[in-house]
Amino acid sequence: MLEYPETPERIFTVEAVTLKYGRGALAEVGLEARALGMDRVALFTDRHLAETELVATVQEALKQAGLDVVLYDQVRVEPTDQSFQDAAAFARDGDFDGYISLGGGSVIDTCKAANLYATHPDDFLAYVNAPIGRARPVPGPLAPHIACPTTCGTGSEMTAAAIFDLTSSQVKTGISHRFLKPSRALVDPATTDTLAPGVIAATGLDVLTHAIESWTARPFTSRPYPENPAQRPPYQGANPWSDIGSLKAIELGGTHLPRAWADPDDTAARDALMFAATLAGMAFGNAGVHIPHAMSYAVAGLNHGYVARGYADEPPMVPHGLSVVVNAPAAFRVTARADPARHLEAARALGADTSNLPATAEAASEALAGRLIDIMRRIDCPNGLSALGYGEADIEALTGRAFQQQRLLAQAPLTVDAELLADIFRDAMTYW
Incomplete structure (x- = not known):
């Protein structure tokens, strides 16, 4: 059993992500992006979603809001260290001031990591949880990120973690820091209607x-x-x-x-x-x-x-x-x-x-x-x-x-x- 300390913790902190929830919410992503001051936006998704109506809806909403949108559809389901680094390279080269993730936890986590390494570049293992990585604290806030989940499971739109498979060690690990939390969670249950x-x-x-x-x-x-x-x-x-x-x-x-x-x-x-x-x-x-x-x-x-x-x-x-x-x-x-x-x-x-x-x-x-x-x-x-x-x-x-x-x-x-x-x-x- 656990041994309680002589001077126990008496304070807990709540840092909740701003949430917009309901059928049809996805069409309001442009309004939310503008409210966060976005102008040039990276839209993260995976290859299965890239040709769907969901991505078309988000792209159209962002364009109607006057935003410049660049699609990244190379997210790997169950990300690896290499897929995180590929996404980070895209983010660094794109000079983006905002991020939208549309997909399951893999897409949202990849977008978190790309935003992190584009905003605060460092050796890949610098921010990764110890003892596998060095668990360096994230130096400061990231660019705005709106997470739009399309699966009813991971909850990554609300969390401060990004999980990946470190293939060289055959183990999963992640990056965890409060600054990884998305700025907004835009949750539209209609995105799950076609899930197998x-x-x-x-x-x-x-x-x-x-x-x-x-x-x-x-x-x-x-x-x-x-x-x-x-x-x-x-x-x-x-x-x-x-x-x-x-x-x-x-x-x-x-x-x-x-x-x-x-x-x-x-x-x-x-x-x-x-x-x-x-x-x-x-x-x-x-x-x-x-x-x-x-x-x-x-x-x-x-x-x-x-x-x-x-x-x-x-x-x-x-x-x-x-x-x-x-x-x-x-x-x-x-x-x-x-x-x-x-x-x-x-x-x-x-x-x-x-x-x-x-x-x-x-x-x-x-x-x-x-x-x-x-x-x-x-x-x-x-x-x-x-x-x-x-x-x-x-x-x-x-x-x-x-x-x-x-x-x-x-x-x-x-x-x-x-x-x-x-x-x-x-x-x-x-x-x-």
């Missing part, structure tokens, strides 16, 4: 794990009061503000993800799931995520041969939401001992009947893990790590790479060592 069920599953499961992890993260009061308030981390731990968004996101996701996956015409379910993604982004961008996400970076970083449903047109890889959720039930079975009541509340929000359950670690563990497994099965999620091609022989490598993610593991509600991680990986091999 496989993409809905992967991104929606990301919503659930984001929300449950932020709800079960270590309390912000478990950190010591800092000598310098400027040293407070972006991930602060669970707090009263993040709790509101994370619990509601669990409720919305648990109810609407199976519906959105099963029926492409259920726009109400997709709208609710998109709102859950934004709420979860607000929550985990403030409180943090922990063990399942730390494990996911190893799962995705080591596996470059898996082809997920809905991603057949992409290079083989494990989509982020799947790489997280395959670890989550096993992780929550362990973290339940830290706060059984809070884990039972998460299970209830997710749809489990907890009315007659005692607030014990065993009951909370099985209620939350069991309900999450039920949802995974209903939407055809891979059955644990073994379904991705992993086995006992991979546990040492997975554990070593996950243990490097100390920024995330530090947010867990209990102390995490390599042995515990290995046990969780072992339990995550198969669920049913």
